[in-house]
Amino acid sequence: EAQVTQNPRYLITVTGKKLTVTCSQNMNHEYMSWYRQDPGLGLRQIYYSMNVEVTDKGDVPEGYKVSRKEKRNFPLILESPSPNQTSLYFCASSSQRRNTEAFFGQGTRLTVV
């Protein structure tokens, strides 16, 4: 089954404690991205990757890091989380060649206290 797998689904952490949210897709998509969803603001792009070892900032990259060492995986790293990073996070992938829709992971509800 074609899917984007994102873990964990829920995470509560304390300010400053490094965390990683994993994302993996099995569709051989070139393009992957991370979004955060906040009430009234819709989905805002944090980082994206056009292929292995190629990443770039989206609209709200401050406080986040990513890496793309393998085509299928695109983890999101918060090295020192702060309460303003409390949000709902989505990983998404899409094909560069076929101009299809974005496929989303299940979402991660992150709370930083």
Next chain:
Amino acid sequence: AQTVTQSQPEMSVQEAETVTLSCTYDTSESDYYLFWYKQPPSRQMILVIRQEAYKQQNATENRFSVNFQKAAKSFSLKISDSQLGDAAMYFCAYRRRGGNQFYFGTGTSLTVIP
């Protein structure tokens, strides 16, 4: 940069009735794709319908259809015979043909009244 605007933060509809959700976008491109995504309480983002800008015919998927007005840069979603399961947040999205980035609106929360 492209922008996508959903001017209705909340909408409601009676069960079995029809509702239309609005979306406008700003682009200088002539070839692009538009999407409507549904986000139920489970949070999963589900593709509802897709429209290719070079196609004049409006897309339809069962009870869901769009009114695509390219000159007006408008892309509304019509839900016919609304059901309780249609209650969700709906997002409009844009992607340039050959591009990778998706641009999303701020969403419309749809309530279905029994």
